[in-house]
Amino acid sequence: MKPKQEQRQDKRHNLSMKISRVVHPVNGDVVTEICETLNISEGGAYCLSDKPIGEFLRVQLSLEIPSADGSKLEIIECDGIVVREDGKVQVGEKEMFAFAVYFDQISDDSRDVLIGYLSDQE
Secondary structure, three states: OOOOOOOOOOOOEOOOOEEEEEEEEEOOEEEEEEEEEEEEEOOEEEEEEOOOOOOOOEEEEEEEEEOOOOOOEEEEEEEEEEEEEEEEEEEOOEEEEEEEEEEEEEOHHHHHHHHHHHHHOO
16 A cells, blocks of 8 residues: 655644634534644644534634744634544643644735744744
8 A cells, every 4th residue: 555645735834823713603603712723834724622623614713923022923814624623632631622724715914924934933
């Protein structure tokens, strides 16, 4: 059997970043979650949440990007699609839910802020 070939186009950065808002529809209601990234690229993120977020849901995200000196946060907004839901994972003493989101709608300015931050982390 051939090993699986990497399909990601963008470099992943193992960074924990707070996502201050994840909005998604559940039974017609809008639900807001707070979660964090395990890794992130300019095209998407692998995240942890204390509640499950279903696969193929459209989500709106508010990512908290620290300034270069760490003195302030810049909030960037983007929309995405949950492309994978990995279920429960154990994180220390806490049980979390892991999911991957693909950013399909992000402004050029927000993408530039994210790319700049990720470049500074290399």
